[in-house]
Amino acid sequence: MILIIILLLPVITGLFLLLLRNPATVRFIALGSALVNLILTLGLISTVPSTTYTIDSTHFMGTQFTLGYDGISLIMLLLTNLLFPFIILSGFTRAHIKIPVLNFLILFTQSSLIGVFLAQNAFLFYIFWELTLIPVYFILLLWGGENRRAVTLKFFIYTLTGSLFLLFGIIYLYTWTGSLHTTDFSAFNQLHLPADTQTWLFWILFIAFAIKLPIFPFHTWQPSTYTMASKQGVMILAGVMTKMGIYGALRFLFPIVPQGVLFWQNTVITMCLIGVVYASVIAFRQTNIKRLIAFSSMAHISLMAAAMFALNYYSLQGLLFQVISHGVTIVALFYLVHLIQERTGTLELPQMGGLKLAAPNMAILLLMVVLGSIALPLTSGFVGEFLIITGLAKQSIWIAVFGGLTMILGAIYMLYAYQRIMLGDENPALSKIKDVQVIDYLILIPLIAIIFILGVYPQPILNLLEESVNSMQKLLIPANEVVTLFLR
Amino acid sequence: MVASIPYITLAWLVPAFPLLGFLITGLGKNRLKHNQAGILASTMVALSFLTSLFLFFTLRSSGQESATITLFNWISAGDMKIPFAFLIDHLSITMMLIVTGVGALIHIYSIGYMHDDERVNSFFAQMNLFTFSMLLLVMGANYLILFIGWEGVGFCSYLLIGFWFKNPEFNYAARKAFVMNRIGDLGFILGIILLFFTFKSVSFTEVFTQAATLQAGAPLITLITILLLVGAVGKSAQIPLYTWLPDAMAGPTPVSALIHAATMVTAGIYMIARSSILYNLAPITLNIMIGLGLATAIFAAIIGLRQNDIKKVLAYSTVSQLGYMFLALGLGAYSSAVFHLTTHAFFKALLFLGAGSIIHAMGGEQDIRKMGGLRKKMPITYLTFLAGTLAISGIPPFSGFFSKDLILNHAFESSPILYILALGGALITCFYMFRLLYLVFFGNQRLDTAHPHESPRVMTIPLIILSILAVFGGFLNIPSLFGGESGFSDFLHKAITSKVTEEMGASTEIGLIAASLALLGFIIFMAYRTYVKKSVIPAGDKESQSVFAKAISNKFYIDQIYATLFEKPFGFLSDFFFKQIEIKVLDPIIDEIGILTSKLGDQVRKLQQGIMSFYFFAMVAGILLFIIFILIV
């Protein structure tokens, strides 16, 4: 029952908001709803006896409306409900038009994201998966920046095309269930498809996730979309929606096509590592901060995807830890970037510099978030990346070397960007800008606190994941044996 | 073991004091009044020092060799259990005393040095953060805690090098330092990960216990030690990752003294000494270290010969001295390396602080060609600087003599060629140090605009204390030749397993010392003749020089070579990826698919002519074809 409440609360609040006029009321109600959802989620996480698979099945009007969770779902749920209060709060600063509509769309996105992470039925998953696109499409289209029509259309069609393959895959899997006539994950997980089917079905299922993540070379929608998107749009996209790709891949690929995963493992890891280096190198010479961070995000996500396919305990733990860590960091980073844009009126690095003199506190906050982004020890990024690189090293030391290049390249481009924004001599054009205000502190301080607290004490998250990661890994061990027999 | 040493659990206080200082000065930097931050920060580090001293005596009187203090579980995932723990043993307590002792003196000195800077509170916050990180580094009970400190000091170094952030060149230097450190750090973290896979633990005690049973020269151990070495090379500024250290002189001088001379750059030495058991198993790595160390020692010393910036000279001398420590490590004489580290911390901190005092007096001027004649104006600085110079040159009985002599002896034991090369480096060191001394303090004052004056007492007292340490620090470890007991080495040997014996024949040793002393005397005389008698002033950058001299003046063009080899291609690659591959290949492919679809639509819609009869006809024909198809198949 609590799952239904968590799922529906945002969208119902959102619909209610459409009836209201006063912007302040709308904002506070939206924020309140998001906070209630966060509290419910935390309550759910603290009360679950164990994080093994739990199904909270609700047969709604005769359909298979099955919700449930395991540790991985809970992490995703936590991430979503943790970030949305901040995303809504970040809308307080600017006088947007159509505030009820915007908040409705944001809450609608939240509901559909929660649906994605809780659905225990592939078809339901697919519906929510596509449902997220609708509000995000409007958020991007109505509040986006330059060239938003073309970019939004491209984003929409690109991801939709990927999803179409997923739909085909789901229907194909459905035909395999035979007399069960079900699309429940629990049934799919028992299919044990023939190995050659798994090898091609892998790509049918993976392509949607590969585009959403995105990994090289399916990433071309991402930099332009991030650059164009509004503050809240980009926070939703980078903070939560990329994690849908990770979640989907974990839900679909590993239990359903384990041999396909093992067959394509090295190919996908190679693609991911190319993405890591490629995006990091590109980020160095970007002049638009948002595009730079978009590429940096792509590098980090690629590393996480590589970890996903390294298929061992450490890499999966690191990956899922990094889900939270990256989400928090990137939201804080994008918030700061927009703060800088609102203050200075530009996103172009060459026009900045010397901002630290006018806004010293902003510089400190940005530096702290940058530290999280470049994975300095005692920030959450380090715990995640350390586990990820450990996992990669277990696969092969060379994979770990290339994955570890983010450490160096990330430091190069992030510090270069920091220097070009904040440091340098006084800039007459920017000397009178306002420093960080109370509302900014309200958003940034908790996010930065999370970054550092999880860096010093990551254990709660790691414990939450322990069992799910173990069971996820066990799925692959038998398949691994099968493949080795198969290859002999 | 923990319980048996009384009060040892107080060890967590040692890093806690600077952390507290950082938080107070950092959060209250806009509220603290002048000097308050400095006094607070210095007090915190001094308290740390007192606690360390207390721990030192407790440990020594307890008769125990080590104690582990576990605070909480940091990362625990599956069979990976990494506690947040401190290891107190003879090596770490030595390092703690150096870090907090020298650190406290430099903090006090900074109160005077940074007095007029508007961001003085930030400065002390960052210095305290650095001290905290450095203490984590030396106190960590496993490689990952060490790594926290390792990256932490790198980050603080980044902050402090770029402290005067208005200057883009300083920012560049800061970034360069951080990135070069990170290159090493990648090697280091991979080494740690391999260690974990090999021993299922990263804790020092467990790794070393298990490693003792391993075969020497195993490829895995060699790989691990080389990866750890990469980290040490980055942090301790060895060839090929040394170029950041001279640039790091952009930071305020106390920073150069604390971070880039006494503590952070020696972290690599500490780490390898700590891992002595592993390195003893990897003779290949040890040989690499001998080569790297010796090459760095001589190479940096040669560059130091023709530097005209007082801090750059000292920076290259630091690189060179670190090379000696690496040489000692490579020879398996770990405790000698740590001993040289200790004496170097004393005399190099002293030299840097002295240089700071000079720069302070000269109103920010760092070019030694413009100084001169400061001996009478700044007597305390002169005397302390002289003590430091004598110590670094290895003149008995100053501290540098004992430590350097130990390393030279080990080199001689290994091979006479090594000894000759190492001695050559030491002679060059002696020459450029006396060149510096004579140019700065002797002759006539060459800059008219400056009005040099002795620094305030808050700056001179740390100088005096450090000079006492630099003069007498060597007596910690008097070799048996002079009737000593090698107390320092023995003390360390409870934590370090050296590969070589520390004894050699007395007659050979005396011969070697005599020979080197004679050469040193000659070198000092040469320097005196050139720079005092003939009053030679080094040529300006634009005047014509011989090719070789020019190459030295330009630091063998290493910075330019790196720029053409790495920085420019990187920028080019970035542009190439973005402007060619991303914009001209990948993006158009996707767009092309969309365009293709709509073009296909253009073609297909031509069937729609609008003639109803044709539609009917097509429909019927289609149905018929379908029926035929079904019937046939």
Added chain:
Amino acid sequence: MKEISSAIQLIPLENYIGLSVALFSIGMMGVLFRRNTIAILMCLELMFNSVNLLLTAFSAYHSDPAGQVFVFFIMIVAAAEIAIGLSIVVMMKRNVDSVDINLLNRLKW
């Protein structure tokens, strides 16, 4: 009901099929070749009814009433459709003063 079924079964099934095919073909040809819209609509009805006839016949022979139920459905749909169709024809007559189907050639692209 029984009586009707047995009455239908008096005539062999082949005859029903033959008649239906003939009616359907006539209707189809009419749709394909006539240009008068009203005639086309009438031919459509003819095709509908041929199908209805067949459904009824099969239904009787299989003694399964479902077929005849469908017939009623089809009749209703056909009635609705012809109502719309005829109104279109009326509009067409008003606008272009003709019921020639080939005048409605703007329905393209």
